[in-house]
Amino acid sequence: MKQSESQVRNNRRSFLKKSALAAGAATMGAGLLTRGISTFAQSTGSSSGSLSAGDIAILRFLAAAELIESDLWTQYAELGGIGDNPPIEVAPNQQLNNYQIALSNLDGDGPQYITSNWIDELSHAAFLNGYLESKGADPVNFDEFQTLQGSRATGAQNIGRLTNLMQLNVDTSWFIRYRSATNPDFGATFPPALTLDNVTAIPRNNNDFEGAPNPNFPGNDHIQAIANVAAFHFGYIEQGGSSLYAALGQKISSLEVLKIAFGIGGDEVAHFLEWVDFSGNAVQAPVAPFTDKISGLKFPNFFNPLNPLIQPSLIFPVPCEFINAKLPHCAVIRPSDDRFGGAVATIASFTADGLFVGQSPKFFQTVKQLAEEADAATRSV
Ligand SMILES: [Fe+2]
Ligand SMILES: [Fe+2]
Secondary structure, three states: OOOOHHHHHHHHHHHHHHOOOHHHHHHHHHHHHHHHHHHHHHHOOOOOOOOOHHHHHHHHHHHHHHHHHHHHHHHHHHHHOOOOOOOOOOOOOOOOOHHHHHHHHHOOOHHHHHHHHHHHHHHHHHHHHHHHHHOOOOOOOOHHHOOEOOOOOOOOOOOOEOOOOOOEEEOOHHHHHOOOOOOHHHOOOOOOOOOEEEEOOOOOOHHHHOOOEOOOOOOEHHHHHHHHHHHHHHHHHHHHHHHHHHHHHOOOOOHHHHHHHHHHHHHHHHHHHHHHHHHHHHHOOOOOOEEOOOOOOEEOOOOOOOOOOOOOOOOOOOOEOOOOOOOOOEOOOOOOOHHHHOHHHHHHHHHHHOOOOOOOHHHHHHHHHHHHHHHOOOOOO
């Protein structure tokens, strides 16, 4: 939701008042994930009904995708998140870091949304692995790949990471795709809304919290640029999840697994739409236009000049081609064909995004195999 400056200031006050320690919340969440898997596995005995090999392959890839999301959202939540879900009260004098302030410039509730998105991803991963185990199938475990160096900034845990948020090539074409009347499933392609190549979406160390002050808002250009990159990356990740569930859902045979895909996929869409709005606030007044004098990144005001293909207030999917180009246009999640939104396509996109920079050949082989098996599933009823 776009807010007036006074609303943002008011929200920031309540945000200061009710803020919780992000690091504490991170510890809680990691426990939640572990507990979610282990206690369920312990308490469920033998499976009640068997799944097809295709459905298992789909669920295992979705679990893998959710572990990837969990890892990256953990990193965002440690540095930019706040509070808990539901919110808890903590000391009113807690200091916010400049990343949290820059994110709250985009929406006063942004840090809470980050924490909420993170908790949701942990729940998706834990549920899918728990469900697989309840059906006698193998859960997915990426612990051996949690090896990457994460941020060294204050607030980040000193633990190995699965994903890399510090050398991203953020594909921002989704911002135009969802404002367009054409559909990738029909071959449409879209230019980037912004060029964000080899950029960091989180402060890499405490130096990244600093930079030239900007009189228009608290914080500074440098950390605001990092928060703006994060905003577009949030949207990129969650549009990917939205398409992935839509694409793989069409291959599911079990009605119960379809219910799972609709349920979790709907939550991915819920996340995506918030980040559409959030990222739009990074490219309009009062935050934009500005240039980060350290990185050189530029964020124009997308309202000036007005262009419907990048108009920030067009936050819902604009009607586009769907099923058959001769049919009336329809407001939908797109792409939803496996060629563009399936498992292999998702891993290819995440790889191009830079999310796996530094990962081992074994990791790439593992996710490739999971993805190919999921895409190979066929619906049979
Ligand atoms: Fe998810
Ligand atoms: Fe997600």
